[in-house]
Amino acid sequence: xxxxxxYELESQENYDEFLEAIGFANAKTDFKVxxxxxxEGDDFTWSQIIPNWTLTNKFTIGKECELESMLRSKFVTxxxxxxxxxxxxxxxxxxxxxxxxxxLIMLCTTAGEKGVTMKRINKRI
Numbered sequence: 001x002x003x004x005x006x007y008e009l010e011s012q013e014n015y016d017e018f019l020e021a022i023g024f025a026n027a028k029t030d031f032k033v034x035x036x037x038x039x040e041g042d043d044f045t046w047s048q049i050i051p052n053w054t055l056t057n058k059f060t061i062g063k064e065c066e067l068e069s070m071l072r073s074k075f076v077t078x079x080x081x082x083x084x085x086x087x088x089x090x091x092x093x094x095x096x097x098x099x100x101x102x103x104l105i106m107l108c109t110t111a112g113e114k115g116v117t118m119k120r121i122n123k124r125i
Contacts, residue, residue, distance in 0.1 A: 003104070073091070
């Protein structure tokens with residue numbers, strides 16, 4: 001499946017601004033985030049890993065599910081896929097992910113006039 005794989009953070013834009021916008025500025029880390037994705041059809045297991053911290057969410061495209069945000073709050077949402085992009089409406093931001101070549105490109109965008117978009121480019125390892 002297109003998304004399955006292990007990815008290492010290669011570059012990011014607006015990381016500090018994004019964390020500040022969602023009230024999570026104290027969580028800044030210089031570790032390279034590892035993202036592990038297991039895709040079996042429409043079923044996904046998606047993990048973000050740094051030393052001493054792992055966040056794993058399981059979801060099925062098009063079905064309501066309970067996810068956990070990086071703030072460790074749980075919420076109910078429906079994950080969708082449009083044009084090959086995974087779309088997840090988190091409570092404080094909008095998340096999209098897509099594969100481009102051997103890269104996993106993730107965007108997190110906060111709402112409002114002064115919305116901040118964090119872009120992460122991850123390389124398959």
